[in-house]
Amino acid sequence: MKKILVTGATGSLGGKLCHALFQQGHPVRVLVRRTSDLSSLPPPTDAAAIEIVYGDVTDYQSLLAACSGCHVIFHVAAVVEPWLPDPSKFFSVNVGGLRNVLQAVRETTIEKLVYTSSFFALGPTDGGNVADENQVHHEKYFCTEYEKSKAIADKIAIQAASEGVPIVPVYPGVIYGTGKVTSGNIVAKMAVKVLKHQWAYSCEKAKVELDYNPRSLKDGLAEMLPWLKNLGLIKF
Incomplete structure (x- = not known):
C-alpha cells in the first residue's frame, strides 16, 4: 500500500485520522515536533508501527525530508485558537505551512494532497443561501485572525489546484469528540469546564x-x- 504522511498528527483531528489509516493497514508516517505529545498516536502492533519523523511544517527542509518515499499527504497541521497574543503564529503555520507543503508536493513524487481547511475559510453566507465548498470568502471582515489565516490559505490552495497541484481541500465545521481537550476540540473543552464547575x-x-x-x-x-x-x- 502507498505510504501516507500526516502533518498535525498529534492534534485532536490528526490523531483520529492516524488511527483510522493505521487500522485500514496503511503505512503511516507522521511529522511531529520534538516537543509534541505523542499520546494520541496509535500504539505499535506486532505487524506495524507508525513511523515518526521530527520536524515542522514551518521548517521546509524537515518537511521535504518527511515527504521522501510518501505518496499521499494529509495536511492537518494548523494553529486552531480563538486568539493568540502573537497573531503572526496563525499566518506562519496556517498560511506559511501550507505554502511549504505545496512546494514539497511540487518537488517530490507526492500523488495527492488532502488539505484540511475550515468552514471559516468560506466566510459567512448572504441572503439566506446555504454555502458549500464552492463559496469564496468575500473578505469584507474577519471575526478572528484564525478565520483570516484560513481564508488566505484557502485561496492559495485553490490557486495551486488551478496550476495542476493534486490537492483536495476539505472544509470541516466545528469538531468535537473524545481525545485531547484542546481549542480544536472546543465543544469538549467547554463540556469539561462545565462538569468541573469551572463554567457558569x-x-x-x-x-x-x-x-x-x-x-x-x-x-x-x-x-x-x-x-x-x-x-x-x-x-x-
Whole structure:
C-alpha cells in the first residue's frame, strides 16, 4: 500500500485520522515536533508501527525530508485558537505551512494532497443561501485572525489546484469528540469546564440592566424559523 504522511498528527483531528489509516493497514508516517505529545498516536502492533519523523511544517527542509518515499499527504497541521497574543503564529503555520507543503508536493513524487481547511475559510453566507465548498470568502471582515489565516490559505490552495497541484481541500465545521481537550476540540473543552464547575452562566445581570426575560430553549427554537422566513433570511 502507498505510504501516507500526516502533518498535525498529534492534534485532536490528526490523531483520529492516524488511527483510522493505521487500522485500514496503511503505512503511516507522521511529522511531529520534538516537543509534541505523542499520546494520541496509535500504539505499535506486532505487524506495524507508525513511523515518526521530527520536524515542522514551518521548517521546509524537515518537511521535504518527511515527504521522501510518501505518496499521499494529509495536511492537518494548523494553529486552531480563538486568539493568540502573537497573531503572526496563525499566518506562519496556517498560511506559511501550507505554502511549504505545496512546494514539497511540487518537488517530490507526492500523488495527492488532502488539505484540511475550515468552514471559516468560506466566510459567512448572504441572503439566506446555504454555502458549500464552492463559496469564496468575500473578505469584507474577519471575526478572528484564525478565520483570516484560513481564508488566505484557502485561496492559495485553490490557486495551486488551478496550476495542476493534486490537492483536495476539505472544509470541516466545528469538531468535537473524545481525545485531547484542546481549542480544536472546543465543544469538549467547554463540556469539561462545565462538569468541573469551572463554567457558569447567569442571566441575572441581563434581567436587571436590559429587562431580559429568559424563556425555554424549545420555545425560542420553535419561533426561530418563522422569524427568519419573515426577515427573508432563509428561502426554505
